[in-house]
Amino acid sequence: MAQKNEAVVEKYSKATRILHHTHTIAFVILFLTGIVLFIPQLSFLAQDSWTRILHRIAAAIFIIAPLIYFILKPKAAIEALKEAFTWGKEDIGWLKAAPRYYFLSDEEGMPPQGHMNTGQKLWWFIVVVFGALFILTGLVMWILKTIAPAMLLQWMVFVHDVAFIVTGAMLFVHIYLGVIHPMMTGAWGAITKGTVSAEYAKSHHGLWYDKQLKKGNAKGK
Amino acid sequence: MAEKAILYDATRCTACRGCQSACKQWNENDAIIPTKGNGVKSKNWGSYENPKDLSPNTWLKITFNEVEHYGEVDWLFNRRSCMHCGKPACVKVCPNGTLYIDPIYGFVGLNKDTCTGCGYCVEFCPFDVPRLEGSSILGKTKSSKCVACMQPGLNRLDAGYEPACVKTCPTDALLFDDRDKLITIAKEKVAVLKTKGFTNATLYGEKEMGGLHVMYVLNDTPDKYGLPVDPRFPDTAIVWQDVIQPIGWAVGGLTILGLALNYIIAREAKMDKTLPGEKEKK
Numbered sequence: 001m002a003q004k005n006e007a008v009v010e011k012y013s014k015a016t017r018i019l020h021h022t023h024t025i026a027f028v029i030l031f032l033t034g035i036v037l038f039i040p041q042l043s044f045l046a047q048d049s050w051t052r053i054l055h056r057i058a059a060a061i062f063i064i065a066p067l068i069y070f071i072l073k074p075k076a077a078i079e080a081l082k083e084a085f086t087w088g089k090e091d092i093g094w095l096k097a098a099p100r101y102y103f104l105s106d107e108e109g110m111p112p113q114g115h116m117n118t119g120q121k122l123w124w125f126i127v128v129v130f131g132a133l134f135i136l137t138g139l140v141m142w143i144l145k146t147i148a149p150a151m152l153l154q155w156m157v158f159v160h161d162v163a164f165i166v167t168g169a170m171l172f173v174h175i176y177l178g179v180i181h182p183m184m185t186g187a188w189g190a191i192t193k194g195t196v197s198a199e200y201a202k203s204h205h206g207l208w209y210d211k212q213l214k215k216g217n218a219k220g221k
Numbered sequence: 222m223a224e225k226a227i228l229y230d231a232t233r234c235t236a237c238r239g240c241q242s243a244c245k246q247w248n249e250n251d252a253i254i255p256t257k258g259n260g261v262k263s264k265n266w267g268s269y270e271n272p273k274d275l276s277p278n279t280w281l282k283i284t285f286n287e288v289e290h291y292g293e294v295d296w297l298f299n300r301r302s303c304m305h306c307g308k309p310a311c312v313k314v315c316p317n318g319t320l321y322i323d324p325i326y327g328f329v330g331l332n333k334d335t336c337t338g339c340g341y342c343v344e345f346c347p348f349d350v351p352r353l354e355g356s357s358i359l360g361k362t363k364s365s366k367c368v369a370c371m372q373p374g375l376n377r378l379d380a381g382y383e384p385a386c387v388k389t390c391p392t393d394a395l396l397f398d399d400r401d402k403l404i405t406i407a408k409e410k411v412a413v414l415k416t417k418g419f420t421n422a423t424l425y426g427e428k429e430m431g432g433l434h435v436m437y438v439l440n441d442t443p444d445k446y447g448l449p450v451d452p453r454f455p456d457t458a459i460v461w462q463d464v465i466q467p468i469g470w471a472v473g474g475l476t477i478l479g480l481a482l483n484y485i486i487a488r489e490a491k492m493d494k495t496l497p498g499e500k501e502k503k
Binding site for chain 1: 316317318334335336337338339340341343344345346349353355357358359360361362363455457458460461465466468469472473476477480483484486487488490491493
């Protein structure tokens with residue numbers, strides 16, 4: 001929809017996009033090499049531990065990539081983390097309006113949203129919290145396998161599995177909303193090119209767009 | 222063929238450790254003796270017991286327990302190896318049937334070829350028996366434990382023999398037979414021990430963990446022999462396998478179903494709305 005010379009606003013910086021893609025690839029590898037343990041028909045793939053080695057390589061990327069981001073862009077990282085835990089009344093309004101929006105294309109009653117809308121923020125919140133749980137429980141199983149008490153390891157397996165169910169299911173929702181949903185027009189461009197059209201920013205992320213205007217990051221019409 | 226079992230009579234055991242050696246020899250689990258100069262590198266850790274623990278190539282060992290025993294200090298010997306549970310937690314948590322209950326004999330087998338090395342059997346075993354060989358840091362591991370001499374190519378039971386440990390036992394402290402027969406023998410032994418004044422004498426393994434396939438005649442309580450008094454199937458294994466995993470599949474399935482449904486409805490709704498709108502623009 002966006003024309004070539006239309007005004008655009010940067011939504012995700014280059015560093016953020018690289019982190020997103022790296023983390024996505026790592027997570028998909030972790031997902032696939034993890035799920036083979038739950039499908040007995042596929043577990044021949046895990047024989048001789050090859051998936052376990054891949055799982056560890058992907059895990060290392062999954063842990064190190066955000067750390068590098070944190071070192072290179074500490075301000076942006078802290079701001080992003082804050083965003084995951086900042087919830088307001090526009091979020092309640094979003095939750096009320098979301099079913100009609102996502103099923104019936106009814107944009108009425110959708111309150112203006114910040115940099116991330118409530119749904120995106122919810123996913124981001126899950127990524128942060130369950131990502132931390134994944135790393136914590138995973139590291140215990142990885143490094144302390146032969147040292148930690150059996151009971152602790154049992155709970156680590158358990159929590160890792162719960163985190164897998166929550167994030168695994170939500171990953172489908174995330175990909176669907178970003179790539180497939182008929183109403184999603186700007187999200188794909190935002191994460192691939194980094195920018196959204198000013199028009200899209202105004203209609204979908206009004207609160208954030210106003211701030212960008214004030215800061216001079218976007219030109220008003 | 223009837224369910225088989227091994228009966229260990231601790232009161233007949235002399236701790237000669239012939240079973241320990243025979244186990245290694247038959248199953249090709251060579252002992253590695255560390256050397257130093259022209260001698261053996263060894264370290265006194267305050268016990269005659271050796272090696273200190275089960276390991277990927279030590280599937281059976283005799284333990285030496287110095288405990289108070291009917292008012293005196295005594296040295297109680299015990300056989301430590303896989304118990305071959307009737308309801309094994311390791312088989313429950315094993316992702317691909319690498320661990321299985323042998324349909325003929327009832328022992329718990331382990332198929333090394335299919336083992337993924339996840340190590341769930343290690344942390345869920347109530348007797349702390351399986352060990353991982355290989356590096357768990359790198360992730361390339363295999364589980365390892367006593368398979369009652371049922372290794373492919375080295376299967377003594379199929380050949381009509383008793384397990385190597387039983388064969389070699391010089392005092393008949395180890396017996397191999399139908400499980401029912403062994404229970405009868407064990408109960409007689411316990412009764413005799415009680416008449417001799419060992420009032421705590423007991424048969425361990427008849428009911429524990431769905432009925433063990435390695436049972437113990439003890440002349441004192443199991444804890445004196447380093448055995449868990451009430452071994453339990455870990456609750457976490459049940460919640461994980463029977464509750465969380467089915468929920469996981471349901472959540473995953475319903476999510477995908479919901480998204481498909483959403484796509485159908487949302488596409489229709491969008492077409493209804495945007496078509497007249499786009500006409501206006503043009």
